[in-house]
Amino acid sequence: MKMLDCSALSALVLMLPFAVLRAADAAKDGRPAGKVVLVLHGGAGDLPGQKVPPEVDKQYRDVMEKALRAGHAALRREKGTGLDAVEAAIRVLEDSPLFNAGKGAVFTHDGRNELDASIMDGATLACGAVTGVRTVRHPIALARAVMERTPHILLAGQGAEDFATEVGLERVDNEWFSTEKRRQQLQRALEAREKASGGGTVGAVVLDRQGHLAAATSTGGMTAKRPGRVGDTPLIGAGNYADDRTCAVSGTGTGEEFIRHGTARAIADRMEFSGLSAGEAARDVFEHVMAPGDGGAIVVSSGGELALVFTSEGMFRGAADADGRFEVAIWDD
């Protein structure tokens, strides 16, 4: 298992010049203002291998940087919230064919794309999620609409699609999500030449200027999944969680293990009940609760501590903060 904190991350990454977030506005509610952290991941289990050509490596880094920039920009707006930032970042990753979310999602067993996403506001514990979405370009936007415009938290399948029509979100043909790479992956999985993988899920966690946490996660699930299979991504406390009292978490990996163990919530629990730091809590869960290879997570605490855990060879990730950090990384060496 690799466990990275902020300083370790910065040892690994491309350092990019970028405007420093302005965090001068003091929070009104007495929370420590100014510390702003935005962290993204693009999955842990779906890396093309360390020996990818430099141009492919660069494609991944470029998209991650673009997503980080979008989230960063949302945070810098006068009324920009953490929710705005995580949604903006995830939308960019959903549009990229490189990750298993939105365009480029993995295929179900019957050769279609079914998308899951969720979003959570750590200040209020408001949350929204969707599963089995087939024609909504940005599932994360639909999850946010469920949170803000319905009394419900999770909508599935046709009900989620019909709700997207009501709220007027952008629609695409199911075919829009498909890529040749994922078709081949499905073929290999169906021929049992490759283990079905849930890698490439994307996620974002943030601590905003007001001291509030938010988390968002989006995925196509696992290759060759049964139609209708719901993974951990849209399940609050499994693959996504945010609570201002503890932390915001976005996970990626074997969804069923994240559901069984309530992984995101298990990290928050260790901070709430045992007083562990975000890093200690994440490490404890991935060392003692999850099995090797189950996946990883990004965590930001209410105090601004950042932790990334992954058990795979690498994890696509990016981080930005108010002190001028703006970095993306893939490998841990």
Place this chain on the structure above:
Amino acid sequence: MKMLDCSALSALVLMLPFAVLRAADAAKDGRPAGKVVLVLHGGAGDLPGQKVPPEVDKQYRDVMEKALRAGHAALRREKGTGLDAVEAAIRVLEDSPLFNAGKGAVFTHDGRNELDASIMDGATLACGAVTGVRTVRHPIALARAVMERTPHILLAGQGAEDFATEVGLERVDNEWFSTEKRRQQLQRALEAREKASGGGTVGAVVLDRQGHLAAATSTGGMTAKRPGRVGDTPLIGAGNYADDRTCAVSGTGTGEEFIRHGTARAIADRMEFSGLSAGEAARDVFEHVMAPGDGGAIVVSSGGELALVFTSEGMFRGAADADGRFEVAIWDD
């Protein structure tokens, strides 16, 4: 909030003569053998009022007794497990038109029945669940099949229906689930004459002869819900949970609050991290995390402690154990 322990329950209930569970077989793994507890609920928010005619009161008690007897019988079989017991009990309640599960489920906004269920094995943390089921007579049996025959945990909508076809479970027309009482409830909810309620969910928790815990929950969700809405019942850690290290929990009430707070898991957490008893943990969660009116839960600990919490006027419930208890109750007076 009402909080009942075993002795309080026995002060309230119909005492029924029944064969004592034989618990002589010692467990092989060193767990304390012999203490066997089976507890059922039929929802907290859906009571017809204390002044129901005696014959209606008797109908509810009769069904609860029949379910308790079915679970009890499963436990008494030589190889009967806790999973067998909770499934057997829930099947009876799903067939009864009196509860909001299977036949007698509440209607969605568009006048159909969509059923959710989940089951969990505390020994292995294996779990299975379904949501949006429309033609499977016993959703709890389908949840168990997902657990035992797929690599997944939760299947939704058509994918769940197709899986039911594969495994050959009994099917019915969607109309089979509908009752006049629920049609009228939907009408009143649509006319805003009645708050949409999630009451009448059914659940079962058990400590079996081998010292293993199991939990099962089944529901039609909330009246006038959006099609595709997923409540807490099929979400592991929200409305249903079992872990031999702590407890088995089945909840009933406002599903979205159970999801947001991970209520079932929150009870287990307080036992794991704070060393609270099942009763203390359940009380703490319903007093300090959930709001009044959010619902209730039944809990059995790995040591055989039983707790029932509800914030409504009453909760349909029944309990049986190896010491000869076999009782059903509704009101708390």
